[in-house]
Amino acid sequence: MSDGFDVVSESAIRDGTATDAYFLRTEETLRAADRNPHVVAEVTRDQFPTGEFDLLAGVKDAANLLSGLSIDADAMREGRLFDGGPVMRIEGDYLDFARFETSLLGFLSHQSGVATAALETRxxxxxxxxxxxGARHVHPAIAPMVERGALVGGLDGFSHVAAGEVLGREASGTMPHALVIAFGDQETAWEAFDEAVAPEVPRIAICDTYSDEKDESIRAAETLGDALDGVRLDTTSSRRGDFRHIVREVRWELDARGYEDVDIFVSGGLGPANLRELRELADGFGVGGYVSNADPLDFALDIVELDGEPVSKRGKLSGVKQAFRTPDGGHHVGLADRADPEGGEALLEPLIRDGEVVRDFDVDEAAERAREDAELVGFREEA
Incomplete structure (x- = not known):
């Protein structure tokens, strides 16, 4: 048994051996035939708009993967919503990028799925x-990808320390049930945390370890007094009952005792429907599996132009295409050399020219772009 972790190295991703075997055999075959056509390839999920938008993320890693290759590439910006048509276009000699398709699609597909779920939650x-x-639900090697996708989707922060070091953000979080159990009683654990942890860390007490949420929240407020910033309810679903009623009850009892400034945070198996139900009562949420476990988007890469002529495999659309955002929030897909829709904004923009990345990446700008686009297109509006 190997002593190492089952992780593909960064060098394997960069040299293109983190790929499907048939791409290497394609290379071998084309080289043996002395053939290397000039192509345009597009990354798409759906060919035509379906009325269901998704959020694009992972472009930074995709650009880093393709950097240095003898290609040009255009792509939508991170944080743009799309509905059919290409999200990325690559032009070059096929053998210059063929083996990178597997990793390219992985970068885009997985983080876009996470970011879309995060935007739904937001x-x-x-x-x-x-x-x-949700970092505990995924392989630790990809935690930074998950947390970055969460930020692109508009979440306020994340819990994973090493991901924070990669992304240049400080991880959030205070105490688990294990801390209370390790001390044997709630008051001792809360007091020990307050004495040990840096003052800039919020005092958010976990308040459902051994007894009723209301009881523990009152006791936390009485134990820590003005030092207490909030309580967190992380009750397992098997014990939860009517969670909305529990949160209302906790809020009532804290207010009745003069603890109006103590916030209530809720976590534990939550998704968008839970947040809609609780958002008027709780001050904040921790969302795990709904974001981290999101299904990757099913992107594919297809050649659409061969040596200057439009081509496509069966079921795909030939010719170089562009996607547009229309002023009414619509998504339009058309051939790139035809007239733009009236007032349409072209969404595919230069990403790489002659192998050099020509775009900067800022996660906060991507999140703001996602927020604005979601408002414009009516993304996942409530029924």
């Missing part, structure tokens, strides 16, 4: 603090 509680708590 839209469900637009005025609340929402943190990504």
């Amino acid at each position: 839209r469900a509680a637009p005025d609340s603090s929402v943190l990504s708590f």
Whole structure:
């Protein structure tokens, strides 16, 4: 048994051996035939608009993967919503990028799925603090990808420390049930945390370890007094009952005792529907599996032009295409050399020219772009 982790190295991704075997055999065959056509290839999910938008993320990693290759590439910006048609276009000699297709699609597909779920969550509680708590559900090697996708989708922060080091963000989170159990009683654990942890860390007490949420929240407030910033309810679903009623009850009892400034944070198996139900009562949420476990989007890469002539495999659309956002929030897909829709904004923009990345990446700008686009297109509006 190997002592190492089952992780593909960065060098394997960069040299293109993190790929499907048939791409290497394609290279071998084309080289043996002394053939290397000039192509345009497009990355798409759906060929035509379906009325269901998704959020694009992973472009930064995709650009880093393709950097240095003898290609040009255009792509939508991170944080743009799309509905059919290309999200990325690559032009070059096929053998210059063929082996990178597997990793390219993986970068785009997985983080876009995470970011789309994060945006759904953000839209469900637009005025609340929402943190990504789902790193424990994924392979630790990809935690930074998950947390970055969560940020692109508009979440306020995340819990994973190493991901924070990669992304240049400080991880959030205070105490688990294990801390209370390790001390044997709630008050001792809360007091020990307050004495040990840096003062800039919020005092958010976990309040459902051994007894009723209301009881523990009152005891936390009485134990820590003005030092207490909030309580967190992370009750397992098997014990939860009517969670909305529980949160209302906790809020009532804290207010009745003069603890109006103590916030209530809720976590534990939450999704957008839960946030909509609780957003008027809770001050913040920790969302785990709904974001981190999101299905990757089913992107594919297809050659659409061969040596200057439009081509496509069966079921795909030939010719170089462009996608547009129309002023009414619509998504239009058409051939790139035809007239633009009236007032349409072209969404595919230069990403790489002669192998050099010509775009900067800022996760906050991407999140703001996603917020604005979601408003314009009516992304996942409530029924």
